[in-house]
Amino acid sequence: MRIAVLVKQVPDTRSVQMDEETGTVIRKGSEAILNPLDAYALQAALQLRQLRGGALVHAFSMGPPSAEQTLKEVLALGADRASLISDRACAGSDTWATAQVLAAALQKLGPFDLVVCGERATDGDTGQVGPEIAACLNLGMATFVEQILDLQEDWLDLRRKTESGFESWRLRLPGLLTVTKAIGEIALPTLANKMAARRAQVPLLKADELGLDPESIGLKGSPTRVVKIFYPSLTRKGELYKISDEASLLANSRILAKYLREAANK
Amino acid sequence: MKVLILAECDQQKVLPISYELLTRAKALVPEEEIGALLLGAGLPRQEYEKFSSAGVARLIVYESEQLLRFRAEPYSAILQACVAEFKPEIVLGGATSCGRSWLPYAAMKMHAGLTADCTELGIEEKTGLLLQTRPAIGGNIMATIKTPKHRPQMATIRPRSTAAAEPGSWSGGQIELRQPPPAWLESSLQELGFEAVDESRELSAARKVVVVGRGLKRPENLPMVEELAGLLGAALGATREVVDRGWLPYSCQIGLSGRTITPELYLGLGVSGAIQHLAGMQTAKRIVAVNSDPEAQLFSLADLSLVGNMQEVLPVLISELKRGGQI
Ligand SMILES: Cc1cc2nc3c(=O)[nH]c(=O)nc-3n(C[C@H](O)[C@H](O)[C@H](O)COP(=O)(O)OP(=O)(O)OC[C@H]3O[C@@H](n4cnc5c(N)ncnc54)[C@H](O)[C@@H]3O)c2cc1C
Numbered sequence: 260m261r262i263a264v265l266v267k268q269v270p271d272t273r274s275v276q277m278d279e280e281t282g283t284v285i286r287k288g289s290e291a292i293l294n295p296l297d298a299y300a301l302q303a304a305l306q307l308r309q310l311r312g313g314a315l316v317h318a319f320s321m322g323p324p325s326a327e328q329t330l331k332e333v334l335a336l337g338a339d340r341a342s343l344i345s346d347r348a349c350a351g352s353d354t355w356a357t358a359q360v361l362a363a364a365l366q367k368l369g370p371f372d373l374v375v376c377g378e379r380a381t382d383g384d385t386g387q388v389g390p391e392i393a394a395c396l397n398l399g400m401a402t403f404v405e406q407i408l409d410l411q412e413d414w415l416d417l418r419r420k421t422e423s424g425f426e427s428w429r430l431r432l433p434g435l436l437t438v439t440k441a442i443g444e445i446a447l448p449t450l451a452n453k454m455a456a457r458r459a460q461v462p463l464l465k466a467d468e469l470g471l472d473p474e475s476i477g478l479k480g481s482p483t484r485v486v487k488i489f490y491p492s493l494t495r496k497g498e499l500y501k502i503s504d505e506a507s508l509l510a511n512s513r514i515l516a517k518y519l520r521e522a523a524n525k
Numbered sequence: 526m527k528v529l530i531l532a533e534c535d536q537q538k539v540l541p542i543s544y545e546l547l548t549r550a551k552a553l554v555p556e557e558e559i560g561a562l563l564l565g566a567g568l569p570r571q572e573y574e575k576f577s578s579a580g581v582a583r584l585i586v587y588e589s590e591q592l593l594r595f596r597a598e599p600y601s602a603i604l605q606a607c608v609a610e611f612k613p614e615i616v617l618g619g620a621t622s623c624g625r626s627w628l629p630y631a632a633m634k635m636h637a638g639l640t641a642d643c644t645e646l647g648i649e650e651k652t653g654l655l656l657q658t659r660p661a662i663g664g665n666i667m668a669t670i671k672t673p674k675h676r677p678q679m680a681t682i683r684p685r686s687t688a689a690a691e692p693g694s695w696s697g698g699q700i701e702l703r704q705p706p707p708a709w710l711e712s713s714l715q716e717l718g719f720e721a722v723d724e725s726r727e728l729s730a731a732r733k734v735v736v737v738g739r740g741l742k743r744p745e746n747l748p749m750v751e752e753l754a755g756l757l758g759a760a761l762g763a764t765r766e767v768v769d770r771g772w773l774p775y776s777c778q779i780g781l782s783g784r785t786i787t788p789e790l791y792l793g794l795g796v797s798g799a800i801q802h803l804a805g806m807q808t809a810k811r812i813v814a815v816n817s818d819p820e821a822q823l824f825s826l827a828d829l830s831l832v833g834n835m836q837e838v839l840p841v842l843i844s845e846l847k848r849g850g851q852i
C-alpha cells in the first residue's frame with residue numbers, strides 16, 4: 260500500500276506580531292515551519308502504515324527551495340520518502356493551480372492508494388487544496404476526518420465531524436482524506452530518524468518534468484487574483500473595571516451580569 | 526439567474542446559513558436573479574415555501590435519502606448540472622464543513638475560481654466582477670480577491686457573518702422538486718452510521734459562546750463554567766492551552782488551528798488573547814473578557830473588560846444571573 264502525505268511550509272505565526280499603532284503585521288525574523296495541521300496529516304499516514312505493515316509513506320510539498328527543510332522534518336517524524344516540487348513557474352499559484360501541480364506530482368510518482376492532507380494551511384487558510392486534488396484525480400474523498408477506524412486492501416473506515424454530529428463512512432480506495440487535529444497525538448522524532456533525515460536527499464521536481472503547461476499553473480494559471488490587501492483594525496474602545504476587594508467584586512460582577520443579560524437578550 | 530446560492534438543510538428545516546447566503550445574494554442582485562439549490566430529503570413543503578419567501582426566485586430541490594449527508598461526487602454532479610442549466614455568474618456556499626468540501630471539489634471540476642471563508646462581498650463598479658474579501662494569515666490581514674475570467678465566480682461565506690434574510694418579504698418564487706438520476710448518486714463513500722450532537726453545544730452556529738483559557742487552572746473548575754454557559758444559553762469553547770491539557774475536546778478549540786466563530790457574544794474567561802486565538806474570534810459582535818492580568822491582550826479587543834480572578838467572579842456572577850431570573 261502506498262500513502263501520500265501533502266505538507267506545506269508556512270510562515271511561523273509566532274513570529275508574526277501586530278503593530279498596535281498602525282495595525283500592521285511585523286514579521287520578526289520571518290521563520291518558516293511545517294504547517295502545524297499537516298503534522299496531523301502525517302500522523303494519520305503513520306497510523307495507516309501501522310494498520311497495514313509494509314505501507315510506504317511518501318511526503319510531497321510544493322514550495323520554495325527552503326521547503327526542503329520542512330520535508331526533512333517530516334522524514335524525521337517518520338515518513339519514508341519525500342519529494343519537493345519547486346519551480347518559478349509555480350509561483351503565485353492559487354489553490355486551483357496548486358492542486359493541479361500536486362495532482363500531477365501524485366500521478367507521476369504514483370499510483371497511491373491514499374492521499375492525506377491537512378485540514379487547512381495556517382497562512383492561506385482555505386482548506387481547498389485537498390478537495391481540489393480529489394476532484395482533479397477523480398478520487399473518493401472524506402474531509403474533516405478525526406478518526407481512522409479500519410483499513411483494508413480496498414477500503415478504509417473513518418469517522419468525521421460535522422456541525423450536526425459524527426458520521427462514519429466506508430471509503431473505497433483509492434481515496435483522499437483531509438484530517439483534523441483530533442486524529443491523534445504527534446509522536447516526537449526518534450534520534451535515528453533525525454540523523455537519517457539530516458543526511459537524506461530530497462529529490463526535486465520541476466514543472467516541465469510533470470508535464471504541466473506553464474499557462475495552467477502559477478499566477479497565469481490561477482483563476483483568482485488578489486486585488487488588494489488591507490489591515491483590519493483590531494482595537495476597540497471598551498470599558499474596563501477592576502476588582503480590588505469584596506465590594507468591587509460584587510459591584511463589578513453585577514455590571515458584568517447586567518451586560519451579559521442585555522447582550523444575551525439581543 | 527445571476528446568483529446561485531447553495532442552501533443547506535437537515536431533515537427538519539432549511540438551515541440559517543441558507544438565509545444568510547440569501548442576504549448576501551440580495552445585496553448583489555435583485556430577487557428575480559437569485560436561485561437556490563437545496564439537496565436533501567424529507568423536508569415539509571412549508572420549509573421550502575418559507576425559504577422561497579425570503580427572496581428566492583427559483584428554488585431547485587433535489588430530493589433523495591442519499592443526499593441527506595454530503596458526499597462529494599453526487600453533490601458535485603448536481604451542482605455542475607445546475608450551473609450548466611442556469612449559467613449563474615456567481616455561486617455562493619457556506620464556509621461550513623459541507624460547503625468547504627463541496628465547493629472546492631466542484632470548482633476544480635468546472636475550472637472555476639473559488640475564494641474561501643469570505644466576510645464581505647461587493648461588485649466592482651467598472652467591471653461588474655464579484656469582489657470577495659476574506660481574512661488571511663490568521664486574521665492579520667484582509668485580502669480582496671476577484672475572478673476575472675473563469676465562470677462561475679465561486680465563494681464560501683463565513684457563517685453568521687451577516688444577518689439572515691427575513692421570510693415573508695417576497696412572493697412569486699418558483700419551487701421545483703427534482704429527483705436525481707441514479708447515475709449521479711454513485712459515490713465511493715458508503716454510510717456506516719451517524720451520531721447527532723447536542724446542537725446547543727455546537728460552536729459554529731452558536732449566538733453566544735463562553736470560552737475558557739488556562740486561567741481555568743484545573744478541570745475541576747469546569748462545572749462552574751458550564752453552569753454559566755447553561756444560564757446564558759451559550760456554547761462552550763476553549764483555547765489551545767485548555768485543549769492540549771485534555772480539559773476539553775478539540776472540537777471546542779477556537780483559533781488559528783481550531784474553529785472560527787462569529788457569535789453575537791463572546792465571553793473569555795482566563796484567556797490571554799494570543800494572536801492565534803484572536804484569529805478565530807475577532808469577528809465576534811461583542812467581546813467580554815475576565816482576566817487577572819490587566820495587561821491581557823484580549824482586553825484591547827473587548828467591549829467590557831473585568832480585571833479579576835475568574836474563580837472569584839464566577840460564583841458571584843452566577844448567583845447574580847440566577848437572582849435576575851431566566852435569561
Ligand atoms: C501554530 C500555532 C497555532 C495555534 N493555534 C491556536 C488556536 O487555534 N487556538 C488557541 O487558542 N491558541 C492557539 N495557539 C496557542 C496560542 O499561541 C496561545 O498559547 C493560547 O491561545 C493561549 O491560551 P490561553 O489564553 O488559555 O493561555 P495563556 O496564554 O497561558 O493565558 C492564560 C490567561 O489566564 C489568565 N489567568 C490566569 N489565572 C487566572 C484567574 N484565576 N482568573 C482570571 N484569569 C486568569 C492569565 O492572566 C492569562 O492571561 C497556537 C499557537 C501556535 C504556535
Ligand SMILES: Nc1ncnc2c1ncn2[C@@H]1O[C@H](COP(=O)(O)O)[C@@H](O)[C@H]1O
Nearest residue numbers: 265266321376377379380385386387388
Ligand atoms: N504547497 C503545498 N504543498 C503541499 N501540500 C499543500 C500545499 N498547499 C496545500 N497543501 C495541502 O492542502 C491542505 C490544505 O491547504 P490550503 O487549501 O492551502 O488551506 C494542507 O493542509 C496541505 O495538506
